[in-house]
Amino acid sequence: MRELTYYVAVSLDGYIAGPGGEFDTFLAAGDHVEPIWSRYRGTAPTQLAEAAGLSVADGPFDTVLMGKNTYAIGLPHLPNPYQHLRQIVFTSTPSQRPEGSDAVEFTTADPTAAARALKQEDGLGIWLxxxxxxAASLIEEIDRLVLKINPVVLGAGIPLFGSAGYSPMAWKPTRTQAFESGVILAEHVRA
Known part of the structure; x- marks a missing residue:
């Protein structure tokens, strides 16, 4: 069975982006980049990775899931951001396809049902x-939580799990690595 991994950059105070979707305060350079990339190869948009000389081959995932706001970050320049992966965007307006996005699957399907079906398919891991x-809607389906914790406090923004509400869920740490850049890679599995 395939696993769903929520792999994302996050601030010290638990935000994956600022109030307007900003993520430019997260470190894109430093001693953490190469070791994390070698472990999670293929988790950057295809064109950006190739421009940086990073291979997207042989990564742990063959499918990427994202919400429509996450997808929209790359528009209009990257309408097909992860060309090397199967791309599924959850949206309430699937008919509004940007030009050049033919390889992207837009769906109004229930995310939980979709994730369960994807897990039953053959293939590599699934990256949220x-x-x-x-993430809040898929929390029961997430098997692994991988956080690139950045040494910054945003104060407000988009929470790691949206507005999931109070519902404690235990996770077991499997690996933690701190870098001189201040980034900490923290990996967990469901306890």
Whole structure:
């Protein structure tokens, strides 16, 4: 059975982006980049990875899930951001397809039912790359939680799990690695 991994950058105070979707305060350079990329190869938009000389081949995922706001971050320049992966965008307006997005699957399907069906398919892992609201709706289906914790406090923004409400859920740490850049890679599995 395939696993769903929520792999995302997050601030010290638990935000995956600022109030307007800003993520430019997260570190894109430093001693953490190469080791994290080698572990989670293929988790950058295809064109950006190739421009940086990073191979997207042989990564742990073959499918990426995202909400419409996460997808929209790359528009209009990257309408087909993860060309090397199967891309599924959850949206309430699937008919509004940006030009150049033919390889992207837009769906109004229930995210939980969709994730369960994807887990039954053959293939590599499934990567949930955002956003917070989608993560909140999929929290029961997430098998692994991988956080790139950045040394910044945002104060407000999009929470890691949207507005999931109070519902404690235990996770077991499997690996933690701190870097001189201040980034901490924290990996967990459902307890």
């Amino acid at each position: 790359c955002g956003g917070g609201a989608l």
